[in-house]
Amino acid sequence: MATEIDVTTTLDVQGQNCPIPVVKTKQAADDLGEGEVLEVLSTDSGSMSDIAGWAESTDGVELLAQEEGEDVYSHYVRKTE
């Protein structure tokens, strides 16, 4: 659950559509230090698949969790290296 994840920084891309959530997530992840966690808040339903796919094929990041709220999709990405 999100409450157990120690979030370092939050990226709010609510109201923005593909490809902005993934591209901005990548840029924000670049600024993270090892072990730090990025929370991404998006209203784009495609972000669930897109951010999962991005994390899967990107070295040095780990997708900790994805949550589907009422209007907001939350993603938690940890920098591993």
Add this chain to the structure above:
Amino acid sequence: MSTDSPDAGEADADATAGTPDLATLQSRIEDLEESVADVESADDTKQMTIIATQGTLDMAYPPLILASTAAAFGWDVVVFHTFWGLDVLHEDKAENLKLSAVGNPSMPMPNALAALPGMDSLATRMMQKKIDDNGTASIQELIDLSLDQGVDLQACQMTMELMDYDEDDLMDGVTTDVGAATALEHMADSDIQLLV
């Protein structure tokens, strides 16, 4: 049979001659290990080349959406802009890309009506409103994101001369003085090649 014995003899001789000594085997193993190490350490970064030929508002999107996303995946991306695709990189024209109402079956109007003066502008305004309402990124935003992430946006030199565009007409960060040979070179090296 008279042919049997010589054949068998030859095979035996081959087998003996073909058995390498230990030193040769060791040297071969070392060579193979080097080759494997080369393959394993080879740069496995994916590459994508897109040839962007269209300059309408709708068709400007797919190359830039794919390019900016691929860059987020860490891929090397080249977008080679030619013919109307060049307008997407043009300082003034990029802000005023139009949608064509004619010949577009998805338009909620018959072609005869779509051909009337002002219909392209109307269709463009409708599309622009949808883009704004939907939170879809602007073309300029996607170009900036692409360039920020190291996407190589190239402008076909031949088309620039054909359209009478100057290097100063294009946005900063765009690669100029490139032609078909450059595009082909990138396409040959790429894992993905797209013509849009």
